[in-house]
Amino acid sequence: MLASRIIDIDIHARRGGFALDVGFQADGGLTALFGRSGAGKSTVIAAVAGLVRPERGRIAIGGTTLFDAATGLFVPPHRRRIGLVFQDAQLLPHLSVRQNLAYGRWFAPRDARRLDFDAAVEVLGIGALLARRPASLSGGERQRVAIGRALLSAPRILLMDEPLAALDVPRKREILPLIERLRDEFAIPILYVSHAMEEVARLASQVVLIEAGRVQAVGAPETVLGPLAGSPSDTRFNTVS
Numbered sequence: 001m002l003a004s005r006i007i008d009i010d011i012h013a014r015r016g017g018f019a020l021d022v023g024f025q026a027d028g029g030l031t032a033l034f035g036r037s038g039a040g041k042s043t044v045i046a047a048v049a050g051l052v053r054p055e056r057g058r059i060a061i062g063g064t065t066l067f068d069a070a071t072g073l074f075v076p077p078h079r080r081r082i083g084l085v086f087q088d089a090q091l092l093p094h095l096s097v098r099q100n101l102a103y104g105r106w107f108a109p110r111d112a113r114r115l116d117f118d119a120a121v122e123v124l125g126i127g128a129l130l131a132r133r134p135a136s137l138s139g140g141e142r143q144r145v146a147i148g149r150a151l152l153s154a155p156r157i158l159l160m161d162e163p164l165a166a167l168d169v170p171r172k173r174e175i176l177p178l179i180e181r182l183r184d185e186f187a188i189p190i191l192y193v194s195h196a197m198e199e200v201a202r203l204a205s206q207v208v209l210i211e212a213g214r215v216q217a218v219g220a221p222e223t224v225l226g227p228l229a230g231s232p233s234d235t236r237f238n239t240v241s
């Protein structure tokens with residue numbers, strides 16, 4: 001329990017018949033939750049976002065405790081200052097891109113160090129899209145806007161759950177450098193879920209391997225992914241993407 005770590009999670013949660021028992025700590029950069037479908041990655045994200053309440057344990061992000069079963073502390077989702085990006089952008093369909101971005105910014109506390117609206121628009125390359133509605137955008141454009149909306153809420157951390165999974169390869173190639181810029185240039189801590197090894201190998205500062213609701217390994221990408229990649233008979237993670 002070190003308040004100095006950016007991510008400090010130790011939880012036991014149930015979801016239907018599924019039991020999640022996960023503990024790990026991580027610093028800044030991009031921490032990848034990696035593992036096959038059904039391992040419990042999205043349940044971890046849901047617990048950090050406050051959408052699932054664990055039965056036991058504790059969640060602290062950036063030195064702030066968001067959940068502590070021992071004291072009954074449960075910060076509600078809208079007060080957690082968490083930026084969420086899912087596989088499906090989940091933009092508000094009746095609002096323009098500009099209004100979707102403004103909606104994100106509305107959640108930022110007044111005293112938070114805000115990312116400037118114009119800077120976000122420039123980084124994400126969505127300046128030409130501001131007047132458009134989500135339905136008229138490509139999948140990649142929608143994901144850019146979703147990332148922008150999350151960033152403008154001045155989050156403590158960006159939670160990204162398979163953000164590239166629904167995109168074709170050219171679109172993935174467009175968005176990958178963007179995520180790298182957020183990680184490096186803007187130094188935004190990211191908790192990133194993926195089952196695609198190439199993505200994790202490229203983006204992660206640190207990898208948490210999850211299997212059947214438990215942490216199997218934590219460490220540098222080479223350390224955690226190396227043994228998996230080196231096993232030709234183990235095709236579980238060799239997702240072509």
Ligand code: ADP
Nearest residue numbers: 015016017018036037038039040041042043044
């Ligand atoms: P992953 O993201 O690694 O694919 P999930 O966290 O989505 O895994 O799922 C872990 C387990 O929790 C699975 O067995 C899944 O069936 C179950 N689960 C996920 N969401 C729900 C839900 N809303 N209600 C009940 N069970 C769920």
Ligand code: MG
Nearest residue numbers: 041042043161
């Ligand atoms: Mg998932």
